[in-house]
Amino acid sequence: MHREQELSLLHITAQYVAEVQAGQQPRLSDYLARYPRYANAIADFVAYYHAVEEAMASMEAIGTITTLFTTASGQRLLPSQLAAELDLSIDIILLLEQRAIAPATIPHVLCEQIATLLQQPSAMVQEYLYSLDQRQPRSAVQKTKQPLKVAEEGADYPVPHIMDKPSFRAIVETSLQLSAEQRSRWYTMLDAEET
Numbered sequence: 001m002h003r004e005q006e007l008s009l010l011h012i013t014a015q016y017v018a019e020v021q022a023g024q025q026p027r028l029s030d031y032l033a034r035y036p037r038y039a040n041a042i043a044d045f046v047a048y049y050h051a052v053e054e055a056m057a058s059m060e061a062i063g064t065i066t067t068l069f070t071t072a073s074g075q076r077l078l079p080s081q082l083a084a085e086l087d088l089s090i091d092i093i094l095l096l097e098q099r100a101i102a103p104a105t106i107p108h109v110l111c112e113q114i115a116t117l118l119q120q121p122s123a124m125v126q127e128y129l130y131s132l133d134q135r136q137p138r139s140a141v142q143k144t145k146q147p148l149k150v151a152e153e154g155a156d157y158p159v160p161h162i163m164d165k166p167s168f169r170a171i172v173e174t175s176l177q178l179s180a181e182q183r184s185r186w187y188t189m190l191d192a193e194e195t
Helices: 003-021 028-034 036-062 079-086 090-097 108-118 122-130 168-174 180-194
Strands: none
Touching (some): 090 168, 108 122, 168 180
C-alpha cells in the first residue's frame, strides 16, 4: 500500500473509531460500500478493533489495581499496616509495591492475603504484580511517550526491556528488617508451595 493510501485508510479507521466512541454504532456495510477500494483493510480493522481495542477499554473501565496501599473501597493503607497484616517487613512491602520482585516467585498464599486486604480479586492482584511499574527509571523500562492507538500513523509497538528481578525467596533471605521468626514462616510457606 502506498503512503497516500495508508493515510486515507488511517483517516477512515479514525472516523470509524470516533463514531463508535460517540455511541453512533456505525455499520461496517456502509463503510465497505463507501470505500470499496479499502474493503479488506476496513473489515480487518473493524474485526480487530471490536475484538481487541474495545475489550481493552472495557477492562480499563472495570478498574485495575494501581497501588497496594489503597483498598477497593478507597481506604488508604500505610506500608507498616500492610507489613503487619501480611507478616512481612516494610522493605519487602515496598518492593512488592514497586513490582521489583520476580512475580512468578511470589507465593500464591501471599497474593490471596493481599487480595483479601485490598478487597480485590486475586487475579487483579496478580495482574498488578506482573505489570510493569511505570515509576521505574528509564534504565529499567524502555517505554513510549504516549500510548499508541490502532489507527495511528507510524505506530511501532516496542517490547519493553525488563531488568532481571530477584525472587521472593532471595528477598526474604536478604531482608535486614525481617525477623528470624518471619523468615522461618515464609521459608515454610515457600517450601510448601514448591512441593
